[in-house]
Amino acid sequence: MSSTGTEQLQALYLQMCRIRWTEQALALLWRRGLASGEMHLGIGEEAVVAGVVGNLDDRDAMALDYRSTPALVARGVDLTSILLEVVGSPSGLCGGRGGHMHLMSREHLVAASGVVGAPGPLACGFGLAARTKGKGGVAVAFFGDGAVNEGMLMEALNLAAAWRLPVVFVCKDNRWAVTTRSSELTGGGLRRRLGAFGMPLDRVDGRDVESVAAAAARAVARGRAGRGPTVLLASCPRPEGHFLGDPLVRLTSAVGELAAEVRPLVAELVVRPGAPLAQRLSAVKGIGGKAAAVAVHAPARTSDPLRRAARRLPEATSRELAVVARREVETALGRVLGEAVSRA
Ligand SMILES: Cc1ncc(C[n+]2csc(CCOP(=O)(O)OP(=O)(O)O)c2C)c(N)n1
Structure with a gap:
C-alpha cells in the first residue's frame, strides 16, 4: 500500500472507531433510561459512512435518515453536543428538541429525518x-x-x-425493513429499481471501507464536474437489527433472556374466545420463520467492518487509533453523564 493509501486508511479507521464508540455510548445512555423512545444505531454502517463522508468538504451537504449519528460524527460535529441532544439537554445540538432521529446542523449542512425516504428529496434540494x-x-x-x-x-x-443534480444516493442495504425481508416487498429487485433512472450505479461491499471510499470518490467527482447523480449500493449487515433490543435479534441470540417474555404469549395461545387455533399457530409459525431468517442472515464476526480495516493496518497502529477514538468518546460521555446527574 502507498504511504498516501496507508494514511487514508488510518484516517478512515480512526473515524470508524469514533463512530462505533459513539454508537456504543448512545446504547449506554439508552439502557440507563436517559434517552427516550426507540434507539436506531448505525453499528455495521461505519465503513459506508466513513468511506463516503471522507470524500466531502465544506461545500457539501448531507441528508440523513434516523441512523444519523455516524454521519454527524464523521462530519466533525461535536461529540458532546450530539450526546447531549440525545438525552434531551437544552445544551444539545438542537436544543434537546430533536432527539436521536431529528438531528441537524446548519453549520455542517446536515439534516436528518425519521421519515423513511425523506433524505432523497432533501438531498435534491x-x-x-x-x-x-x-x-x-x-x-x-x-x-x-x-x-x-x-x-x-x-x-x-x-x-x-x-436535472443532472450533483447528488450521491447511498443505499445502505442490510436486507431488512424492520421485520420484513426487503426482497419480499421490492418488486423488480433493489439493484434494478435503483438503476432504473439512467444514472450510474456502483455496487460496493459496505463492510470494506477502502472500496466504499474509492466508489464514493468517483461519484463525488462526477457530481463536482457537473456530470450528474450516482447511486452507491452498499451491502452492510447490522448486528443490532432494527433498533436496540430488537426482539427478532434477541429471539435468536439471547433465548434465555426472552423466555420470561415469551411464556405469557404461549399461554395466550389457548385463551378463549379469540381467533381460531389454526390462525394463532400460523402467526407463531410466521414469527418463528422470521427469527430463523434473522439467525441465517446474522452478520458473522468476521464481517465486522472495523475488524476488516484493522487487519489492513499494523496491529500497533490500529490499537493506538482505537484508543484515541475511545478517549474522545469517553470524555464526551463523561460530560453528558455529569450533566444528567446534575439535572436529575
Ligand atoms: C414514511 C414512513 N413510513 C414508515 C415508517 C416506519 N418505518 C420506520 S423504519 C422503517 C423501515 C425502513 O427500512 P430501511 O429503509 O431498510 O432502513 P433501516 O431501518 O433498515 O436502516 C419503517 C417502515 C416511517 N418512519 N416513515
Whole structure:
C-alpha cells in the first residue's frame, strides 16, 4: 500500500472507531433510561459512512435518515453536543428538541429525518442549492433498502437524473425493513429499481471501507464536474437489527433472556374466545420463520467492518487509533453523564 493509501486508511479507521464508540455510548445512555423512545444505531454502517463522508468538504451537504449519528460524527460535529441532544439537554445540538432521529446542523449542512425516504428529496434540494452556488458542491442522501418502496425517493431519483443534480444516493442495504425481508416487498429487485433512472450505479461491499471510499470518490467527482447523480449500493449487515433490543435479534441470540417474555404469549395461545387455533399457530409459525431468517442472515464476526480495516493496518497502529477514538468518546460521555446527574 502507498504511504498516501496507508494514511487514508488510518484516517478512515480512526473515524470508524469514533463512530462505533459513539454508537456504543448512545446504547449506554439508552439502557440507563436517559434517552427516550426507540434507539436506531448505525453499528455495521461505519465503513459506508466513513468511506463516503471522507470524500466531502465544506461545500457539501448531507441528508440523513434516523441512523444519523455516524454521519454527524464523521462530519466533525461535536461529540458532546450530539450526546447531549440525545438525552434531551437544552445544551444539545438542537436544543434537546430533536432527539436521536431529528438531528441537524446548519453549520455542517446536515439534516436528518425519521421519515423513511425523506433524505432523497432533501438531498435534491441541497444539490440544487449547491449547483446554484456554482462552487462544485455535492449533496449526499443516506437511506436504507426499505426506503426504495417510498414514492418520494423514486421521485427524487427521477428528478436528480432529469436535472443532472450533483447528488450521491447511498443505499445502505442490510436486507431488512424492520421485520420484513426487503426482497419480499421490492418488486423488480433493489439493484434494478435503483438503476432504473439512467444514472450510474456502483455496487460496493459496505463492510470494506477502502472500496466504499474509492466508489464514493468517483461519484463525488462526477457530481463536482457537473456530470450528474450516482447511486452507491452498499451491502452492510447490522448486528443490532432494527433498533436496540430488537426482539427478532434477541429471539435468536439471547433465548434465555426472552423466555420470561415469551411464556405469557404461549399461554395466550389457548385463551378463549379469540381467533381460531389454526390462525394463532400460523402467526407463531410466521414469527418463528422470521427469527430463523434473522439467525441465517446474522452478520458473522468476521464481517465486522472495523475488524476488516484493522487487519489492513499494523496491529500497533490500529490499537493506538482505537484508543484515541475511545478517549474522545469517553470524555464526551463523561460530560453528558455529569450533566444528567446534575439535572436529575
Ligand atoms: C414514511 C414512513 N413510513 C414508515 C415508517 C416506519 N418505518 C420506520 S423504519 C422503517 C423501515 C425502513 O427500512 P430501511 O429503509 O431498510 O432502513 P433501516 O431501518 O433498515 O436502516 C419503517 C417502515 C416511517 N418512519 N416513515
